[in-house]
Amino acid sequence: MMFSKRINVALVSGLCALTPAPAAAQALAEQVAVCGSCHGENGKPQEKVTPIIWGQMRGYLYIQLRDFKRGDRKHEIMQAMAANFERDDMLAIAEYFSQKPWPDLGQPRAPKEVAERAVRANGSVGCTGCHFDQWQGDGTVPRLAGMSREYLAKAISEFRTRARGNNPGMSDLMLATSVEDLAALAEYLAGR
Amino acid sequence: MRQYQRNATILAGAAAIAVVAGASFAQEIKQDAVKAARMAKVPSVGQDLLNKAANDVNNFLLTNGDYAQTRFYPAKQINRNNVRNLKVAWIFQTEVRESLETSPIVVDGVMFVTTSFSHVYAIDAKTGEELWHYKHKMGPITTYCCGPNNRGVQVLGDLVYLATLDAKLVALNSKTGAVVWETQVADPEAGYSETMAPTVVKDKVLIGTNGGEYGIRGFVKAYDAKTGKLIWTFNTTPENSVGVWAMKDATDRDMHRNIEAEKAQLAKTGDPYKTLGGGVWQNPAVDLAANRIFFVVGNPSPDLDGSIRPGDNLYTDSLVSVDLETGKYVCHSQYIAHDVWDLDAVSPPVLVNAKDRSGKTIPAVIHGGKTGHVYVHDRKDCSLIRFSDAMVPQENMWVLPTKEGARMLPGANGGVEWSPMATDPGQGLAYAINLHQPMTYHVESSPYPNGKLWLGGAFKVIPSEAQSGNITAVDYNTGKIKWQVKTPQPMIGGILATAGGLVFTGEGNGKFAAYNSSNGKELWSFNAGAGVNAPPSSYSVGGKQYIVVGAGGNTQLDFKRGNSIVAFTQ
Numbered sequence: 001m002m003f004s005k006r007i008n009v010a011l012v013s014g015l016c017a018l019t020p021a022p023a024a025a026q027a028l029a030e031q032v033a034v035c036g037s038c039h040g041e042n043g044k045p046q047e048k049v050t051p052i053i054w055g056q057m058r059g060y061l062y063i064q065l066r067d068f069k070r071g072d073r074k075h076e077i078m079q080a081m082a083a084n085f086e087r088d089d090m091l092a093i094a095e096y097f098s099q100k101p102w103p104d105l106g107q108p109r110a111p112k113e114v115a116e117r118a119v120r121a122n123g124s125v126g127c128t129g130c131h132f133d134q135w136q137g138d139g140t141v142p143r144l145a146g147m148s149r150e151y152l153a154k155a156i157s158e159f160r161t162r163a164r165g166n167n168p169g170m171s172d173l174m175l176a177t178s179v180e181d182l183a184a185l186a187e188y189l190a191g192r
Numbered sequence: 193m194r195q196y197q198r199n200a201t202i203l204a205g206a207a208a209i210a211v212v213a214g215a216s217f218a219q220e221i222k223q224d225a226v227k228a229a230r231m232a233k234v235p236s237v238g239q240d241l242l243n244k245a246a247n248d249v250n251n252f253l254l255t256n257g258d259y260a261q262t263r264f265y266p267a268k269q270i271n272r273n274n275v276r277n278l279k280v281a282w283i284f285q286t287e288v289r290e291s292l293e294t295s296p297i298v299v300d301g302v303m304f305v306t307t308s309f310s311h312v313y314a315i316d317a318k319t320g321e322e323l324w325h326y327k328h329k330m331g332p333i334t335t336y337c338c339g340p341n342n343r344g345v346q347v348l349g350d351l352v353y354l355a356t357l358d359a360k361l362v363a364l365n366s367k368t369g370a371v372v373w374e375t376q377v378a379d380p381e382a383g384y385s386e387t388m389a390p391t392v393v394k395d396k397v398l399i400g401t402n403g404g405e406y407g408i409r410g411f412v413k414a415y416d417a418k419t420g421k422l423i424w425t426f427n428t429t430p431e432n433s434v435g436v437w438a439m440k441d442a443t444d445r446d447m448h449r450n451i452e453a454e455k456a457q458l459a460k461t462g463d464p465y466k467t468l469g470g471g472v473w474q475n476p477a478v479d480l481a482a483n484r485i486f487f488v489v490g491n492p493s494p495d496l497d498g499s500i501r502p503g504d505n506l507y508t509d510s511l512v513s514v515d516l517e518t519g520k521y522v523c524h525s526q527y528i529a530h531d532v533w534d535l536d537a538v539s540p541p542v543l544v545n546a547k548d549r550s551g552k553t554i555p556a557v558i559h560g561g562k563t564g565h566v567y568v569h570d571r572k573d574c575s576l577i578r579f580s581d582a583m584v585p586q587e588n589m590w591v592l593p594t595k596e597g598a599r600m601l602p603g604a605n606g607g608v609e610w611s612p613m614a615t616d617p618g619q620g621l622a623y624a625i626n627l628h629q630p631m632t633y634h635v636e637s638s639p640y641p642n643g644k645l646w647l648g649g650a651f652k653v654i655p656s657e658a659q660s661g662n663i664t665a666v667d668y669n670t671g672k673i674k675w676q677v678k679t680p681q682p683m684i685g686g687i688l689a690t691a692g693g694l695v696f697t698g699e700g701n702g703k704f705a706a707y708n709s710s711n712g713k714e715l716w717s718f719n720a721g722a723g724v725n726a727p728p729s730s731y732s733v734g735g736k737q738y739i740v741v742g743a744g745g746n747t748q749l750d751f752k753r754g755n756s757i758v759a760f761t762q
Contacts, residue, residue: 059333063381072642091332122750124653129338129748130645132290139334139357168494168638169405169645176597176634176650 028092034081035097043103048150055102059140061094064166073166105148109191110184118188121181125173135189149190156182232302232314232323234366237347239394243480249737252298252729255344255389256612257688259478260543263614264689265730269737270762271692275706275716277762281738282320284757286313291339291725292744293685295389295612296757298731299347299366305742305757306342306389310356313757314369317740318733320759324369331358335643336385337405339747343474344389346397348417353397355386361399361415373420377401383408383643388473391485392417394516398485400428400472404536407493407646410470410508412485414519424519428470428489428507433463435504438529443565443579447590449530454502464501467640469493470508474540474610477557479571483516486557486571488537495534495604496593496635497648504529509536511559511567513574523574527561532593533633534604534651535562540612542622547669548577558668560613560624562606566666580671583607583626583664593649597632604651605629605682605748612727614689616709621665621674623695623709627682630657663687663697665712675712684746686727688739696739698724700751704741704758722754736761 035053039045043054053061067073068082069090085093110118122128130141137143144152158164159174160182174182237253245251246258249267257263270278286292290308297304303317310328315321334340334357345352351372352364359380363372377399378384383406391398396414403410410428415421437451469492476487489512492498492505510526527537539560546556546568555571564584568577587601605627614623635649653659661683665674679699687697689709698704704724705717723745730739738761745753 059335062332070642094332120655124655125650126653126748126750128750132747133750133753138340139330139336162638166641167644168636168641169647171638172634172636172647172650175636176652 028096031085031089031093032096035093038077040103043100044105045148048148049154051151052103052105052147053097054100055143056098057137057139057142058094058098060137060142061097062090063140065090065093067166073164102143102146105146107146107149107190110188114184115188117181117184121177121185125177127185135192144189145192147189149186152186152189153183156186230323231367234299234302234347236350237299239348242348242393250732251300252296252731254346255295255297255391255475256540256542256727259393259480261475261477261540261612262542262544262617263612263687263727264616264691266691267730267732267737268690268692269732270690270694270739272694272708272715274762275692275694278706278716278718278739278760279762280718281759281761284313284315284320284322286311286755286757289753289755290744291341291747291753292742292755293341293343293387293726294742295344295686295727296729296740296742297345297347298729301733303731303740304345304347304352306344306354307744307755308340308342310342310354312345312352312354312364312369315757317731317738317759326354326364326369328354328356328362330356331380333380334358334385335380335383335406336387336402337645341387341747343387346390346392348392351417353390353392355388355390355399357385357387359384359386359401361386361390361397361420363420375415375420377413378408381643382406389475391475391478393478396423396516398476400487402471402473404469404471404490404493405495405645405647406643407467407640408469408471409466410472410489412472412476412487412514412519426514426519426521428472428512429465429468430506431463431465433465433468433503433506434458435506435526435529438504438526441529441590442525442527442567442576443563445589447528447530448592453499454530457499458502461500463503464505467493468501468505468508474538474612477541477543478516479543479555482571484513484522485516486511486513486541486543488512488539488541488559490538491531491534491536494646494648496532496633496651497637498530498532499637500639505531511537511541511557511569511574525569525574525576527563527567532635533590533600535602535607537561538610539608539624542613542615543571544615544617544668546577546620556668558613558622560608560622562602562608564602564607564626566613566622566624566668566671568668568671578671580666580668581673583624583662583666583673583676584628593633593635595635597634597652599630599632599654601628601630603627603629603631603653604633605684609684611684612686614687614695615668616689619710620667620669621709622668623687623689624664624666625683625685625687625697626662626664627684628660628662629682630654630659661699663695663707663712665709677707677712677714681751682749684749685725688728688730690730696728696741698726698728698741698743700725700746700749702743702752704743718760720754720756720758722756723751725751
């Protein structure tokens with residue numbers, strides 16, 4: 001984990017060094033090319049704890065970039081990346097990736113008892129009230145169906161500790177849900 | 193979802209082509225703004241026609257039937273004696289398979305319905321044929337909880353008014369669906385969105401806002417109906433939102449407030465009005481004679497954590513009246529001061545004539561609460577005259593939310609959710625649909641998050657406890673329950689009463705039924721195949737009365753989705 005992060009930092013700073021022009025002036029193509037080094041050239045992220053951004057909701061991607069820039073969401077690499085973006089850059093990048101096809105990570109369907117536990121947990125806190133019945137997301141609410149299990153588990157865990165602080169409502173809901181139920185949800189959503 | 197997948201496929205193709213052509217990114221796929229299959233022959237709708245909506249047996253002109261919001265339809269061709277013969281006249285399928293909460297509006301044989309994601313359709317009300325379709329080009333940012341709903345349009349003159357998920361107010365040409373003007377009501381990035389039908393009256397378009405879960409500052413705004421220019425704004429959270437430090441709710445029950453702690457917080461952080469919530473997302477009732485409007489204001493932000501918003505949090509959880517011309521405050525009545533349960537006020541108020549405490553019939557206004565009570569107020573000063581028997585079980589009120597979760601009934605959806613009530617003035621009855629969902633209330637504390645979901649905790653359905661619903665008729669002159677019909681699932685959507693002695697309402701399991709409005713006896717039913725969670729309307733065309741309702745399920749309660757508008761006649 002530590003190892004791969006260092007590689008990524010090196011890679012990103014290398015790319016930044018190659019393109020010293022202000023972000024606003026960079027072509028969209030150059031901006032999005034950088035993203036592929038972690039999030040995957042073909043939409044499949046290099047690391048399992050890195051989220052899919054191909055086919056993700058436009059509003060959600062924009063808000064995350066905005067929050068990285070503001071420092072509301074913490075991530076060494078992403079904050080450094082977003083620091084150079086203006087609002088229009090972020091909207092364009094979000095639009096670009098939202099129109100890509102969602103990649104199939106080929107994760108297995110959750111076993112029946114895990115799926116049942118996940119569905120029950122959803123019935124209790126109402127995840128699909130915002131993420132929708134197919135967990136497909138909309139607007140500023142992300143798609144969860146088919147996201148990598150490792151990233152889902154990481155995000156859930158970081159919401160619970162508030163290490164991810166850019167959505168306190170999500171933190172509250174994760175804290176109100178048992179760790180066992182959340183593990184079931186991550187497995188269930190990964191396999192959808 | 194179907195549309196979503198299709199878009200993904202198209203875009204995948206487009207991306208591939210772009211790569212082949214050497215372009216760096218896929219071209220935007222343009223939406224069809226308007227698909228005018230043919231003209232809708234809609235006459236210009238004058239204010240006179242709208243004023244007389246309560247007696248109009250041909251049209252259904254306002255979201256809740258008329259300006260008083262009675263949902264009492266005056267036609268009686270379909271009645272207790274013949275409702276058993278009711279059959280499907282047509283089914284119109286929209287292209288959006290998601291939560292339907294639309295109140296169909298009918299003008300001279302043309303019906304206007306909306307769907308989730310702010311689409312509008314004009315349909316031939318006799319045949320179900322599509323006349324035009326307005327597909328709103330949604331902005332990149334939408335922030336909303338509880339479904340991408342839309343509750344319908346209103347028509348004034350030659351314009352159809354729509355409020356959208358990306359917080360815009362749009363005026364369309366009623367004949368073609370073309371955009372005439374559009375204005376941004378509020379900033380979606382700060383948590384604002386629109387799902388309600390606007391109310392049009394006297395050359396104004398009235399609109400509130402969603403956002404009580406995002407730390408907005410709520411409002412009702414009036415726009416010039418012809419130009420879209422803002423006329424006035426009433427902020428639902430005044431700069432002094434502290435109030436009177438009420439210890440008891442409107443029904444005289446102790447709310448267990450820690451006033452000392454609240455006062456200390458107030459001294460430290462000041463009045464919380466700027467991020468206090470107070471959405472208004474259901475139509476106001478219009479008292480045409482008094483030139484005043486009555487609306488209810490939703491929950492304070494954050495929902496469950498009161499520690500960072502000291503005071504009564506005026507005018508959240510309140511009935512409020514303002515002057516129609518100026519938007520100036522007239523009166524209010526707060527149901528729950530400093531609410532920490534989200535048991536707020538959402539079902540649209542209804543103007544009726546009801547008995548005051550001395551038995552004299554006066555102009556009154558009633559509201560069906562999430563608490564499970566129907567509240568009856570004096571229209572003159574908003575004061576509470578009485579509240580009804582509880583329509584749902586109430587237990588452990590008002591226990592404060594805890595970290596581990598405290599069980600209390602009703603659950604946070606009510607009682608009566610946003611579902612509009614119907615009334616029958618002749619019988620002095622109000623008809624409400626209710627939920628029974630046992631929940632635990634959990635509290636967590638976090639500072640204002642810049643337009644993000646801000647619940648201050650969670651409300652959790654208790655999976656081991658049975659849920660149910662009911663249809664309840666309440667005598668608003670006495671507050672007594674006249675009859676009640678239990679349903680297997682919690683109820684959300686709406687209800688319609690008619691002069692034929694009937695009430696019509698639907699359930700999450702697809703059942704849509706007619707009941708005798710005097711005793712609740714079921715007289716007819718139909719299963720629509722998806723949740724019937726929308727308010728029904730009625731109209732007449734070609735000498736025949738119709739009943740119409742949307743069957744699209746419900747996002748919030750996860751009732752089976754569909755995309756049908758179903759019209760019935762004999």
